[in-house]
Amino acid sequence: MLLLIDAGNTRIKWAVAEDSAPVGQWIASGAVTHAEMNHLPASWQGFPVTRALVSNVAGQRLRDQLQLMLPAPVDLRWFASLPQLDGLRNAYRNPSQLGCDRFAAALGARALAPGQPLVVATCGTATTIDAVSADGVFIGGMILPGLGLMAAALARNTAQLPQVDAGGRLPPVFADNTDDAILSGCLSAQAGAIERAVRLHDGALCLLSGGAAPHIAPALSVPHRLVDNIVLAGLHAAATTSG
């Protein structure tokens, strides 16, 4: 049995899959914030996990904590961005500098929509918007503060702006009150960046994932597909094809 883990800067997402299950077919899955991560071992108890593949962009301390929580004995691999993997070529100037969650997301996108030009938007702590060519080149992309971080930055750095709840509603673009104006601005920034990427990457299918994706999707004026956890899908693809 296979354990897949996507450790982001806010939450740790995980899934358990049978060894030969198709990409994205989990037996169990979940997500916890960093503060809740001591619940993970209990969630994994009862699954005879023999292999684990982990993407971690949340630093060495979290990596050390995770390592101690993994079921033992397990064949543990830390996923890393490579110059090339499973038909995906990484065109980052320094391929290892690319966040391994972005590389995994691109692999996941290719598994879900092979042979198509893609815009992969992963809306988490940060929002990343990446272009992948039809023949499998990870061209590059954008990093911007995520929806929650954008809203929090305004509250933290101004005297008059409140902390708004960055989810759950789509206010008018030209809002008539402060809360809605903040939300409209942050959503427009997120959606605008994604729409710009789609416009500039000819014929691209837009895939949207991450914790804030369901909040951003209604603000988008381009066709798109919501994917539950594209990073885990990519890890699953990598684990299945690379042995």
Ligand SMILES: Nc1ncnc2c1ncn2[C@@H]1O[C@H](COP(=O)(O)OP(=O)(O)O)[C@@H](O)[C@H]1O
């Ligand atoms: N119920 C929620 N719990 C946690 N994050 C949420 C929730 N709803 C929306 N979010 C947004 O999703 C982000 C976390 O998404 P996630 O994809 O797990 O991020 P990361 O991979 O960076 O940890 C938060 O920063 C926040 O903007």
Ligand SMILES: CC(C)(COP(=O)(O)O)[C@@H](O)C(=O)NCCC(=O)O
């Ligand atoms: C951009 C990110 C912070 C996104 O992290 P997340 O929002 O998923 O927690 C992460 O992919 C990262 O640390 N990247 C390294 C720099 C790069 O990709 O160029």
Ligand SMILES: [K+]
């Ligand atoms: K992200």
